[in-house]
Amino acid sequence: MPLANPGIPNIEQNYLVPITAGRTTAVTGLGTGSTQVAAVDPQRRSITFHNPNNTSAAVLFVCQAQDASGNAISAAVDGAGCFTIFPGSSQTFLGNVGGAWNACASVAAQNLTVITDN
Numbered sequence: 001m002p003l004a005n006p007g008i009p010n011i012e013q014n015y016l017v018p019i020t021a022g023r024t025t026a027v028t029g030l031g032t033g034s035t036q037v038a039a040v041d042p043q044r045r046s047i048t049f050h051n052p053n054n055t056s057a058a059v060l061f062v063c064q065a066q067d068a069s070g071n072a073i074s075a076a077v078d079g080a081g082c083f084t085i086f087p088g089s090s091q092t093f094l095g096n097v098g099g100a101w102n103a104c105a106s107v108a109a110q111n112l113t114v115i116t117d118n
Helices: none
Strands: 022-030 035-038 046-050 059-064 082-086 092-094 100-105 110-117
Touching: 022 035, 022 100, 035 059, 035 110, 046 082, 082 092, 100 110
Parallel strands: none
Antiparallel strands: 022 110, 035 100, 046 092, 046 110, 059 082, 059 100
16 A cells, blocks of 8 residues: 655654653662662652763663552663663653652663653
């Protein structure tokens, strides 16, 4: 089946949501075990995790503390329910992010930056 408009290219677009009341938290000494890095905050509209560990090549893993059914989730290296944050990169979550969040590192004693918007 031919495309409706084969001569018109698709353009990817990004939509940035400004942080109006952001708070930054520095987590130091993040280890290989699951650690809570953001407490429950029903007013939270977005949460951003940044991995500043450029020289150590440590990979960070973040997850909500509970899944959609209310079961507890622990952050783990390559763990189910976890999101991977590579060195020097960030990941932002929008929407239903008011629950607690856990994190861990692939190598002990790493740093994590958490930015929230309420």
